[in-house]
Amino acid sequence: MFDDLRDLYQEVILDHGKHPRNFGRPAAFNRTARGDNPMCGDKIAIYLTVGDDGAIQDLHFDGRGCAISQASASMMTEILRGKSMKEAEALFGYFHDMCTKDEDEQGDHGTLDEDATDKLAVMSGVREFPMRVKCATLAWHTMNAALHGEATTSTENASF
Amino acid sequence: MSDLLNPTLGNAPYDVMRVRQDFPILTRLVHEKKGRAGKPLVYLDNGASAQKPRAVIDAMSHLLENDYANVHRGVHFLSQRSTDLYEAVRDKVAKFLNAPARENIVFTRNATEAFNLLANSWGGRFLSAGDAVVISWMEHHANIVPWQLLRDRIGINIKVVPVLDDGSLDMAAYEAMLTPEVKLVSITHVSNVLGTINPAARIARLAHAKGILVAFDGSQAAVHQPVDVQAIDADFYIFTGHKLYGPTGIGVLYGRKELLDKMPPWQGGGDMISTVSFESTTYREAPYRFEAGTPAIVEGVGLGAAIDYVTALGMDAIQAHEQRLLAYATHRLSEIDGLRIIGTAPDKAAIISFTMDGIHPHDIGTLLDRGGVAVRVGRHCAEPLMDRYGVGATARASFGLYNTEGEVDALVDAVQACKAFFG
Numbered sequence: 001m002f003d004d005l006r007d008l009y010q011e012v013i014l015d016h017g018k019h020p021r022n023f024g025r026p027a028a029f030n031r032t033a034r035g036d037n038p039m040c041g042d043k044i045a046i047y048l049t050v051g052d053d054g055a056i057q058d059l060h061f062d063g064r065g066c067a068i069s070q071a072s073a074s075m076m077t078e079i080l081r082g083k084s085m086k087e088a089e090a091l092f093g094y095f096h097d098m099c100t101k102d103e104d105e106q107g108d109h110g111t112l113d114e115d116a117t118d119k120l121a122v123m124s125g126v127r128e129f130p131m132r133v134k135c136a137t138l139a140w141h142t143m144n145a146a147l148h149g150e151a152t153t154s155t156e157n158a159s160f
Numbered sequence: 161m162s163d164l165l166n167p168t169l170g171n172a173p174y175d176v177m178r179v180r181q182d183f184p185i186l187t188r189l190v191h192e193k194k195g196r197a198g199k200p201l202v203y204l205d206n207g208a209s210a211q212k213p214r215a216v217i218d219a220m221s222h223l224l225e226n227d228y229a230n231v232h233r234g235v236h237f238l239s240q241r242s243t244d245l246y247e248a249v250r251d252k253v254a255k256f257l258n259a260p261a262r263e264n265i266v267f268t269r270n271a272t273e274a275f276n277l278l279a280n281s282w283g284g285r286f287l288s289a290g291d292a293v294v295i296s297w298m299e300h301h302a303n304i305v306p307w308q309l310l311r312d313r314i315g316i317n318i319k320v321v322p323v324l325d326d327g328s329l330d331m332a333a334y335e336a337m338l339t340p341e342v343k344l345v346s347i348t349h350v351s352n353v354l355g356t357i358n359p360a361a362r363i364a365r366l367a368h369a370k371g372i373l374v375a376f377d378g379s380q381a382a383v384h385q386p387v388d389v390q391a392i393d394a395d396f397y398i399f400t401g402h403k404l405y406g407p408t409g410i411g412v413l414y415g416r417k418e419l420l421d422k423m424p425p426w427q428g429g430g431d432m433i434s435t436v437s438f439e440s441t442t443y444r445e446a447p448y449r450f451e452a453g454t455p456a457i458v459e460g461v462g463l464g465a466a467i468d469y470v471t472a473l474g475m476d477a478i479q480a481h482e483q484r485l486l487a488y489a490t491h492r493l494s495e496i497d498g499l500r501i502i503g504t505a506p507d508k509a510a511i512i513s514f515t516m517d518g519i520h521p522h523d524i525g526t527l528l529d530r531g532g533v534a535v536r537v538g539r540h541c542a543e544p545l546m547d548r549y550g551v552g553a554t555a556r557a558s559f560g561l562y563n564t565e566g567e568v569d570a571l572v573d574a575v576q577a578c579k580a581f582f583g
Binding site: 002004005008009014018038039040041042043064065066067068069070129131132135 | 196518519520521522523526527530531537538539543546552553577578581582
């Protein structure tokens with residue numbers, strides 16, 4: 001019945017969805033933001049530890065949501081650990097384009113960590129499911145808000 | 161699957177397969193792609209909006225092709241024709257609700273606008289700081305937010321009747337809430353999430369005993385069962401056209417005449433005035449004073465056709481058919497391990513909200529959709545209720561007059577497949 005849904009729900013996504021990494025509020029962090037998707041009820045919080053050098057030393061998330069949003073958040077926490085703020089922003093831009101735009105319309109986000117972009121590629125299936133794009137990007141928007149000292153973000157904001 | 165005919169009803173049996181032929185969209189396939197056959201549409205999102213019978217589509221096209229002009233103003237042939245057709249709908253709505261007269265019927269854009277009319281016009285005139293409005297925990301945002309806007313403007317209080325674990329209204333708490341500062345009870349007749357049918361007549365009787373007015377949100381009730389505003393003794397009753405197999409853009413506020421007569425206009429413009437000068441303007445009588453500007457003429461005529469359609473089938477027959485579907489669907493879904501039905505009140509309309517262990521409603525929605533089954537997932541414009549049951553969201557199957565037991569089976573099969581997929 002769901003053959004073509006394997007494009008969206010790849011094994012690695014199902015795995016991250018069921019067993020999210022870096023889940024839970026850590027004892028220590030220095031930046032945080034909450035993200036809301038009022039359309040489906042998803043809520044997420046991102047906790048960052050950003051070092052003096054601007055590198056993301058640690059990141060965690062908690063909250064509830066669908067398999068896509070949980071997997072996206074979980075994968076993001078693995079990918080961004082150790083990245084500089086600039087790299088995190090570039091990967092966010094890359095990921096956002098990947099989820100929302102056809103390949104020939106995606107912007108140039110500079111030189112990116114290939115290991116990271118390879119991992120993120122499994123999420124590209126959401127492009128065919130416009131109603132689910134915000135599920136995939138919520139964690140990244142929230143991480144970006146936390147990086148920039150904003151307390152909250154919502155999928156109903158114009159920037160989404 | 162049991163028979164689709166119900167021989168116990170009225171003169172003619174309810175032949176759902178025959179009824180389905182009246183709805184052109186029900187024959188289409190969804191998710192067709194090159195090299196892949198589409199899936200038959202199993203439309204179980206009637207609580208959000210219902211599909212339209214040919215009679216409604218044709219009535220609107222016919223008006224546009226033959227009889228269309230603006231209403232209430234022209235002396236010419238078509239304006240008269242259009243006015244007659246549009247105003248005849250007021251009579252149809254009055255009869256549909258068993259209202260005493262056509263003057264009880266105010267046309268609005270939808271149920272939401274009707275609540276905003278009620279809060280702004282009646283609330284703005286007759287409520288003041290310290291007064292209270294009683295709503296319930298199972299309200300749609302349309303019956304929450306207009307009262308909050310009024311609260312922020314003039315300082316009223318909002319009291320919320322709790323909901324019991326099974327989805328019934330807590331009637332003991334309700335009764336205790338009817339204190340002297342309460343001026344209006346505004347409660348849904350049928351919950352759009354839980355399916356609960358609230359005891360409207362009893363709610364009204366208890367309020368009236370204390371001199372409190374009662375408004376009902378009939379958006380879900382009017383589509384699932386006969387409604388008699390005089391029998392339940394409603395002071396106000398609200399529903400929307402598009403859930404009643406009519407078009408979008410047209411809704412109804414029923415009001416008792418002595419109440420409507422005292423209510424001020426809430427929007428100004430053409431059609432709602434008697435005389436206009438720059439010094440002073442006088443307004444038309446109710447209901448026209450609440451209908452500023454050119455109304456939704458085409459949609460109004462579409463609503464009239466929808467009412468004719470459901471009336472011809474019989475709201476009793478529709479209710480009996482849907483109750484059988486509800487019983488069958490409840491039974492089948494209850495057999496699925498890890499599936500929890502939210503809302504199990506004894507008196508329910510054909511709406512089933514559910515969650516599944518370990519699978520988020522959004523994922524359920526996407527998978528069911530790929531099986532051709534359209535359900536709603538999310539908060540259903542009832543966020544406080546989601547919090548009440550400790551769920552962020554639910555999946556909701558809401559049945560209509562054209563759904564079949566075969567479609568219940570398709571839903572159950574898709575849910576089982578969804579469970580296997582996420583294993």
